[in-house]
Amino acid sequence: MTKPLAEIQDLYVEARTDSGRKVEIIKGVSFTIQEGEIVALIGESGSGKTTIALTLMGYTRSGCSIAKGKVLLGGEDLVAMSERDRQKLRGTDVAYVPQSAAAAFNPSYRLIDQVVEVVGIHKLMSKNEARLKAIELFRALALPDPEHIGDRYPHQVSGGQLQRLAAAMALIGDPQLVIFDEPTTALDVTTQIEVLRAFKSVMRKRKMAGVYVSHDLAVVAQIADRIIVLKGGEIQEEGSTQRILDSAQHPYTQELLAAFQPAPFVPPQLVETEVSIRRPVLEVTGIYAGYGPLQADGLPLKTVLRNVSCKLERGRNLGVIGESGSGKSTLARVIGGLLPAVRGHVQLNGRELDPRVSGRSKEELRRMQIVFQLADTALNPARSVADILGRPLAFYHGQKGAEQEARVNELLDMVRLPRALRHRMPNELSGGQKQRVNFARALAAKPDIILCDEITSALDTVVAAAIIDLLKDLQQELGLSYVFISHDLATVQSICDEVMVVQHGETVELLTNDQLPDGARHPYSKLLFSSVPKLDTGWLDSLPAHPGNPDR
Amino acid sequence: MPGQITLLVLGRLGVTLLTLLIVSFVVFGATLLLPGDVVEILLGQAATPEAVAGLREAMNLDSPAIVRYVQWLFGLIQGDFGMSYANNMPVADMIGGRLANTLRLAAVTTAIAVPLALFLGITTAMFRGSLYDRIVTTLIVSIISVPEFLIATLAVLVFAVWLRWLPALSLANDVNSFGQLLKVFAMPVITLSCVISAQMIRMTRAAVIEALKMPYVEMALLKGASRTRIVLHHALPNAIGPIANAVALSLSYLLGGVIIVETIFNYPGIAKLMVDAVSTRDLPLIQSCAMIFCFGFLLLITIADVIAILSNPRLRR
Numbered sequence: 118m119t120k121p122l123a124e125i126q127d128l129y130v131e132a133r134t135d136s137g138r139k140v141e142i143i144k145g146v147s148f149t150i151q152e153g154e155i156v157a158l159i160g161e162s163g164s165g166k167t168t169i170a171l172t173l174m175g176y177t178r179s180g181c182s183i184a185k186g187k188v189l190l191g192g193e194d195l196v197a198m199s200e201r202d203r204q205k206l207r208g209t210d211v212a213y214v215p216q217s218a219a220a221a222f223n224p225s226y227r228l229i230d231q232v233v234e235v236v237g238i239h240k241l242m243s244k245n246e247a248r249l250k251a252i253e254l255f256r257a258l259a260l261p262d263p264e265h266i267g268d269r270y271p272h273q274v275s276g277g278q279l280q281r282l283a284a285a286m287a288l289i290g291d292p293q294l295v296i297f298d299e300p301t302t303a304l305d306v307t308t309q310i311e312v313l314r315a316f317k318s319v320m321r322k323r324k325m326a327g328v329y330v331s332h333d334l335a336v337v338a339q340i341a342d343r344i345i346v347l348k349g350g351e352i353q354e355e356g357s358t359q360r361i362l363d364s365a366q367h368p369y370t371q372e373l374l375a376a377f378q379p380a381p382f383v384p385p386q387l388v389e390t391e392v393s394i395r396r397p398v399l400e401v402t403g404i405y406a407g408y409g410p411l412q413a414d415g416l417p418l419k420t421v422l423r424n425v426s427c428k429l430e431r432g433r434n435l436g437v438i439g440e441s442g443s444g445k446s447t448l449a450r451v452i453g454g455l456l457p458a459v460r461g462h463v464q465l466n467g468r469e470l471d472p473r474v475s476g477r478s479k480e481e482l483r484r485m486q487i488v489f490q491l492a493d494t495a496l497n498p499a500r501s502v503a504d505i506l507g508r509p510l511a512f513y514h515g516q517k518g519a520e521q522e523a524r525v526n527e528l529l530d531m532v533r534l535p536r537a538l539r540h541r542m543p544n545e546l547s548g549g550q551k552q553r554v555n556f557a558r559a560l561a562a563k564p565d566i567i568l569c570d571e572i573t574s575a576l577d578t579v580v581a582a583a584i585i586d587l588l589k590d591l592q593q594e595l596g597l598s599y600v601f602i603s604h605d606l607a608t609v610q611s612i613c614d615e616v617m618v619v620q621h622g623e624t625v626e627l628l629t630n631d632q633l634p635d636g637a638r639h640p641y642s643k644l645l646f647s648s649v650p651k652l653d654t655g656w657l658d659s660l661p662a663h664p665g666n667p668d669r
Numbered sequence: 670m671p672g673q674i675t676l677l678v679l680g681r682l683g684v685t686l687l688t689l690l691i692v693s694f695v696v697f698g699a700t701l702l703l704p705g706d707v708v709e710i711l712l713g714q715a716a717t718p719e720a721v722a723g724l725r726e727a728m729n730l731d732s733p734a735i736v737r738y739v740q741w742l743f744g745l746i747q748g749d750f751g752m753s754y755a756n757n758m759p760v761a762d763m764i765g766g767r768l769a770n771t772l773r774l775a776a777v778t779t780a781i782a783v784p785l786a787l788f789l790g791i792t793t794a795m796f797r798g799s800l801y802d803r804i805v806t807t808l809i810v811s812i813i814s815v816p817e818f819l820i821a822t823l824a825v826l827v828f829a830v831w832l833r834w835l836p837a838l839s840l841a842n843d844v845n846s847f848g849q850l851l852k853v854f855a856m857p858v859i860t861l862s863c864v865i866s867a868q869m870i871r872m873t874r875a876a877v878i879e880a881l882k883m884p885y886v887e888m889a890l891l892k893g894a895s896r897t898r899i900v901l902h903h904a905l906p907n908a909i910g911p912i913a914n915a916v917a918l919s920l921s922y923l924l925g926g927v928i929i930v931e932t933i934f935n936y937p938g939i940a941k942l943m944v945d946a947v948s949t950r951d952l953p954l955i956q957s958c959a960m961i962f963c964f965g966f967l968l969l970i971t972i973a974d975v976i977a978i979l980s981n982p983r984l985r986r
Contacts, residue, residue: 222888234894
């Protein structure tokens with residue numbers, strides 16, 4: 118057997134908490150990377166996958182330190198080395214592609230200067246040569262206008278382009294090992310395909326080894342040779358990509374795979390009498406809305422929504438799907454009255470609602486609640502769970518004291534949280550628990566409709582799947598209707614009766630659940646649905662290139 | 670849009686002018702509220718009702734306040750600061766020499782304190798948590814907590830009384846050589862530097878530390894950049910806005926806030942002139958001094974804001 122390119126031996130990483138306590142976050146991890154091999158580290162947030170990947174550069178984030186073990190790169194131990202020697206390896210032997218390229222580029226400098234910075238630091242070649250090499254890489258990574266794109270500033274190019282520029286920045290020093298830290302997580306699915314394809318072809322051509330950190334099995338299936346599954350800082354399972362996908366042994370891996378294929382959609386059971394009086398509980402017609410001052414044509418400077426209409430029947434769910442910037446969240450804000458529409462109507466149970474939230478009655482407000490994407494920012498960090506849930510109870514139902522307490526317990530039961538959590542502060546809860554509290558707060562009002570704005574997007578797959586199950590159960594129990602906004606086809610498909618596809622603020626197509634995803638007729642819906650990665654190692658290579666796809 | 674930056678800068682200058690107008694109104698109004706009557710103070714014992722009325726009319730104090738405000742404002746715009754009540758000299762002449770003295774002191778202090786503060790601020794941020802950082806930070810906190818009159822008095826005690834190196838009073842008029850200049854300015858400059866650099870060091874340190882937390886700094890580190898390069902090349906350019914503001918705020922103190930230092934060292938600056946003017950109810954002089962302080966303050970803040978606008982890369986093309 119040939120000598121591995123990199124090897125981690127019995128690695129332990131400690132983190133120091135604010136109170137000074139030391140916690141082991143990586144507990145005895147060992148694995149090897151062969152030359153030209155791409156190894157994926159898979160796990161949910163907190164599993165230690167990024168921490169492990171960064172130790173391959175001899176780096177730990179502040180507060181963390183390598184307690185024990187070896188990190189061998191080309192036979193040399195990065196842990197034992199001096200910081201100065203490590204600096205020499207970074208960028209030339211091992212390079213890093215960050216999760217958010219938008220944040221990893223310094224806003225003050227032109228892109229080309231940052232891409233070739235590695236060359237300058239390590240004095241690899243002249244500035245002119247470096248520039249030519251960068252342009253060649255831009256071309257290889259399928260960036261538009263490779264000659265001049267580097268002369269722009271980071272804020273002047275799109276997210277997908279930045280991610281590829283970050284890859285060029287990593288590749289310029291001809292590293293033997295490239296670390297990809299969730300490089301496509303922040304991208305839209307249609308952009309993700311282009312970026313993945315560019316990464317894959319460059320890596321293959323240059324025979325570089327890679328570590329690909331991700332929580333998305335389907336993405337990893339396209340690019341990795343081997344998968345290492347992590348949980349709680351320990352390796353759960355390791356094997357070739359095909360083996361892991363076909364015959365995962367470890368229960369946790371099986372759980373991950375199961376979460377990837379959400380439970381099939383079952384239409385809610387409606388009692389016969391309700392069916393006879395079926396009429397829309399929410400009806401939205403001809404909405405125009407946007408931001409900025411009104412122009413001469415009566416539309417805002419930046420019009421986000423144009424002539425959007427939709428309908429939601431009682432006990433049914435409407436999905437709104439689209440990429441970032443399509444206006445789907447703006448639609449939720451318009452329906453909720455947070456952003457008054459300049460034209461169009463919102464009707465609740467057949468009655469016209471005031472465009473702005475201040476013009477709506479308390480009863481109207483109560484019937485429709487919004488749950489926002491980020492529970493972290495939506496929950497007041499200074500209030501306990503009981504206070505957060507008690508507020509809408511007091512506001513809408515005038516409940517106080519013991520009555521309120523009983524109802525808070527009831528709400529916690531509903532969202533399957535232990536009652537003991539009522540005294541906790543939001544920052545003492547996990548991501549999934551926070552989102553449940555966020556949802557319970559909407560339930561507290563006893564609404565008819567809940568607008569869910571990307572409520573599972575920030576959660577790990579397994580946790581998100583559990584939230585979706587909860588939503589379905591509560592719908593059965595309480596007869597709710599959801600407007601479910603998401604960019605993720607799988608989640609929408611598992612819960613919505615009807616799905617509206619939006620692009621550039623306009624409705625592209627309205628599809629019923631049984632038409633998903635193959636019944637789509639509009640080219641954009643087809644592109645969007647076909648861009649969702651599949652748990653199949655050959656999926657990416659089998660896709661035809663999209664010459665018509667506007668580069669975003 | 671070729672002129673986005675120009676528009677922003679012009680807009681900022683417009684705000685400054687508007688603020689200056691409001692300030693002039695407040696300054697004029699505030700001096701009217703000062704207790705005591707100028708005429709009675711001027712006439713002293715000899716104040717008969719007729720004499721008071723006569724002088725009032727002669728000094729044009731009978732017209733409504735708003736008319737006097739407009740006249741005063743137009744005078745200011747044309748560079749006419751009015752006549753001093755107390756000694757019947759043009760205010761401009763009285764202020765002229767004194768302002769130059771204060772500016773000279775401010776310039777020397779700036780030349781020493783700003784580079785020192787920036788150096789200490791940046792290096793403590795670079796070696797955050799080290800022994801060096803802790804020593805400097807502790808020293809700064811102690812200096813901030815000590816009132817400046819105490820620092821000034823201690824300086825006099827040490828350098829003038831015990832060591833006899835420096836004169837206790839700073840008479841700027843008998844400066845003939847560079848050595849003398851150093852001697853005269855040493856103590857006021859030390860005192861003022863202590864006061865203003867402490868604030869600048871802390872703000873610079875905080876701004877650089879904030880910039881060092883950004884993901885692009887981690888990225889630079891993972892590209893193999895050295896610590897010096899990371900701080901100077903990646904963190905500092907993005908911290909310029911807040912640093913410029915901290916520097917401007919501290920420097921503005923050199924104009925209006927030097928009163929204690931000028932008094933202790935008997936330095937003939939403008940702040941001392943204003944205090945004297947208050948005791949003689951010399952309204953035109955007080956108003957002019959106040960306007961000069963406010964103008965200096967606004968000027969510095971405006972410069973800092975313009976630097977912040979210019980350093981914003983999102984506005985570059």
